[in-house]
Amino acid sequence: MRAWPMSRDMPWSGLKVAAALLCLVFWGVACNADQQSGGEAMPTPQAIQLPEPALSGPVSLEEALALRRSVRGFSDHPVTPAEIGQLLWAAQGVTEPRRGLRTAPSAGATYPLEIIVIVGRAEGLAPGAYRYAPGRHDLIPVLQEDQRQSLARAALNQSALLQAPVTFAVTAVHARTETRYGRRAIRYVDMEAGHAAQNLSLQAVALGLGSVVIGAFDDRDVAALLNLSSGEAPLYLIPVGKPR
Numbered sequence: 001m002r003a004w005p006m007s008r009d010m011p012w013s014g015l016k017v018a019a020a021l022l023c024l025v026f027w028g029v030a031c032n033a034d035q036q037s038g039g040e041a042m043p044t045p046q047a048i049q050l051p052e053p054a055l056s057g058p059v060s061l062e063e064a065l066a067l068r069r070s071v072r073g074f075s076d077h078p079v080t081p082a083e084i085g086q087l088l089w090a091a092q093g094v095t096e097p098r099r100g101l102r103t104a105p106s107a108g109a110t111y112p113l114e115i116i117v118i119v120g121r122a123e124g125l126a127p128g129a130y131r132y133a134p135g136r137h138d139l140i141p142v143l144q145e146d147q148r149q150s151l152a153r154a155a156l157n158q159s160a161l162l163q164a165p166v167t168f169a170v171t172a173v174h175a176r177t178e179t180r181y182g183r184r185a186i187r188y189v190d191m192e193a194g195h196a197a198q199n200l201s202l203q204a205v206a207l208g209l210g211s212v213v214i215g216a217f218d219d220r221d222v223a224a225l226l227n228l229s230s231g232e233a234p235l236y237l238i239p240v241g242k243p244r
């Protein structure tokens with residue numbers, strides 16, 4: 001007898017529970033997608049939208065692999081916003097928006113990497129530095145004026161950094177991966193930087209551009225120049241441009 005009144009209530013309470021569960025699921029998905037896309041739900045007013053990345057091109061993957069060579073001498077030919085956008089997309093672009101998954105694999109999809117483009121000579125983009133927002137495929141200005149001399153100084157005066165029209169700094173927020181993987185995160189994050197850098201290097205070849213991955217620099221000087229917070233570390237500098 002006691003079961004009956006309860007079961008009369010059941011449709012309502014069942015509905016309430018189902019609705020609450022549904023809300024939780026949606027909230028979880030939204031939070032997860034937001035975190036995976038770098039917490040980029042709100043576009044900033046000064047963001048610069050990049051052209052849509054191309055999903056096909058004239059150079060095969062095999063040709064790009066065979067042709068890739070470190071390039072350290074660049075002409076002063078400017079790069080285009082389409083080239084910058086394509087290179088950023090290759091490194092960290094979102095390829096599955098529903099779950100925020102990207103071109104490069106990431107341990108547990110924790111996405112610790114960030115990319116900052118240091119622009120010296122680009123069509124329609126003022127010299128300075130810009131942070132890539134993968135979820136929106138846009139750039140947030142972070143520094144004004146040509147920073148190439150300071151960047152080269154922070155990296156043993158490597159001339160590739162002076163000559164290249166743009167340099168991509170791959171940085172990492174280790175805490176994003178550490179919360180799930182603890183000490184093993186250090187290795188995972190370094191591996192991810194390799195994935196992203198290789199994607200970018202091969203995309204450069206496919207665009208008729210050259211690049212070199214640079215690991216020899218003063219961490220503190222690069223972090224200070226790029227105004228990184230204490231939880232963000234520079235891992236790679238990748239100058240890109242037309243080979244001289």
Ligand SMILES: Cc1cc2nc3c(=O)[nH]c(=O)nc-3n(C[C@H](O)[C@H](O)[C@H](O)COP(=O)(O)O)c2cc1C
Nearest residue numbers: 068069070071072155158160212213214215216217
């Ligand atoms: C982790 C790492 C760090 C590197 N650091 C530098 C660097 O600071 N400066 C540089 O000119 N090349 C750097 N390189 C590029 C190597 O010198 C280059 O890949 C190597 O000579 C092989 O030539 P290849 O890239 O043309 O195949 C680095 C490569 C790796 C993988």
